[in-house]
Structure formats: structure tokens, C-alpha cells
Amino acid sequence: MLSYRHHFHAGNVSDVFKHAVLTRLLVALGRKDKPYQVLDTHAGIGLYDLDHPWSRKTEEWRKGIGRIFDRPGAPALLQPYLDAVLAENPDGQLRHYPGSPRIARRLMRATDRLVLCELNKDDCAALKAVFSGARHTAIHNQDGFQSLRAFLPPKERRGLTFVDAAFDQADEFGRIVRAAKEAHARFATGMVALWYPLMAPSAMEAFARSLRAAGLPKTLQLELSVHPENFSDHIRGSGMIVINPPFGLEREAAPLLEWLWQALSPEGRGGTRCEWLVQE
Ligand SMILES: C[S@@+](CC[C@H](N)C(=O)[O-])C[C@H]1O[C@@H](n2cnc3c(N)ncnc32)[C@H](O)[C@@H]1O
DSSP states (O other): OOOOOGGGTTTSHHHHHHHHHHHHHHHHHTTSSSOOEEEESSOTTSEEETTSHHHHHHOGGGGTHHHHTTOTTOOGGGHHHHHHHHHTOTTSOOOEEEOHHHHHHHHSOTTSEEEEEOOSHHHHHHHHHHTTTOTTEEEEOSOHHHHHHHHOSOTTSOEEEEEOOOOOSTTHHHHHHHHHHHHHHHOTTSEEEEEEEOOOHHHHHHHHHHHHTTTOSSEEEEEEESSOTTOOSSOOEEEEEEESOOTTHHHHHHHHHHHHHHHHOTTOOSEEEEEEEEOO
8 A cells, every 4th residue: 555645755755865875876977988777666746736736735845955055154065956946936936946866856967867767646647747758768657666676787887776665664774775786786886875864773773784794795884863863753864874885975074964953953862873883
């Protein structure tokens, strides 16, 4: 059963964090001339109207992109992300928020291929409408976990697999660990990014243990939280596991996350993490 609809959450703290990191991965891929593939296994609808009743119901974006959009002093590392948001709001008024497919396509070159999977039929139709006529962009109404088998390795032998699961089912942590293993087994040199919500510390330790035991290559763990560890009302923040991260990501991520945290946690709660989960 698919209950999750991203429109309720678009532009929130987790989106800002995950999309800011995503842009750094894409900037790095774009440094070499050779084309690459991005496989976005859980794509969503691509573009969100923050005035839609579902966004208005939660207003989660106000504590996310709402705190970043006009904030002075953003580091240059954040500019590709801010440019992607600004591109959807050319009059400078924040109304639309781009999802990962839209952000990726913006940073990708014409020859780079974007493969999008979205299991929800209505969301997939909306995604197709957003990308109508877009070149080198394929959209599939299929299970993102199964798509690893269909689309990896890419013919370009370069690329990023982004697994942004909905976490609306039991054992989603187990599923993303299995996805990481499968993506790596099929495409050993590929970059993989897994998003996850920050849950109870014991659950997070078990997740880290299972990733360490998975036989993965160099893996960086990034996190940003805006609530303390014992916060249980809703998620306190989120993280991204980056397998085969681009050279220098750990140096970029620390100041980038610090700036984001200062902006997103005016009360000074939570914090950031940038650590090797698996060293070379
Ligand atoms: C967190 S949202 C994705 C947001 C998107 N990646 C972004 O950053 O803009 C998760 C999406 O996965 C979809 N979904 C849930 N289970 C799925 C599955 N097994 N395969 C593919 N998509 C799935 C949901 O309908 C939802 O749109």
C-alpha cells in the first residue's frame, strides 16, 4: 500500500539537506567530459506547488527552504542548489519547489541520462507531465528497488544511483541496505546515495552496523538534525549515505552542513555529522 505523498513534505528540512548534498554529487560528476546516468529510484512528482492544499496543511517548507531561500551569506557550495530553486521561481517569490528529478536534470548536461522510477501511478503521471518532451529522460511506473536490476550498470559506466525511499513500510532500513549491496554488486564503481530519517539511536546504530558488514567500498555518512536525540514527535533530521563519494566531498560537506544547520536550527538544537562509515 502506498500511503506516502511527498507533497506534504516538499521543501522541508530533510529536502533541503538531501538536495543540497545531491547537487554536490552532480557537480562532481559534471567535472569530467564523459556522460553519466542518474537513476532516481523513488522520484516523486518532480515539482511541488507550495500553495497546494497538501503543502499548506503542514507548511513544513517554512522551516526548510523558507529559512534558506533569502538568507544572506550562503556559501558558494550551496549555490547550485539555490539556483535550482530560484529557476522554478523566476520572480524571486518562493512558490514552487523542485524535487530531485528536476534538480538533477538542471545540473545534468544534454548527453547525461536521467532514469526516474515512481511507483505511485498518479505521482508518476504528474512526473511525466513535468518532463514532457525532455530528452534523455526516461520515466517508469515501477518499483525503485527492482529498477536496480533493470538499469545497473549503465552503459556509460559512470553515474549516481539515488535511493530516496518513502520509509512508510516496516524494514525500510533493511531494504535500503540490500539496495546498497545490490547497486554495488551490479556497478562497483558507481556512486550510490541513500537517504534515511534519523530514528532512535539504537536503530541508527543497527543501521550503521549492517552497512559496515555489507562489504561496501569507501562510504561517507552525512547527517543534519534540528532536534535532540530523544525527540520523538516526528523525525529529528535525516542522513545520507554516500558510497564511492566524489573526491573531496568530506571537505565540502562539513562547512556546507554547518551553514545549513545554523540556518535551519535557529534554536541551536541537533547538529551535523560528516564521517567515514567505511574507510578506503
Ligand atoms: C521521499 S519521496 C521522493 C522524493 C524525491 N526523491 C525528491 O527528492 O524530490 C518517495 C517517493 O517514493 C515513492 N515510492 C514509494 N515506494 C516506492 C517504490 N517501491 N518504488 C518507487 N517509488 C516508490 C512514493 O510514492 C514517493 O513519491
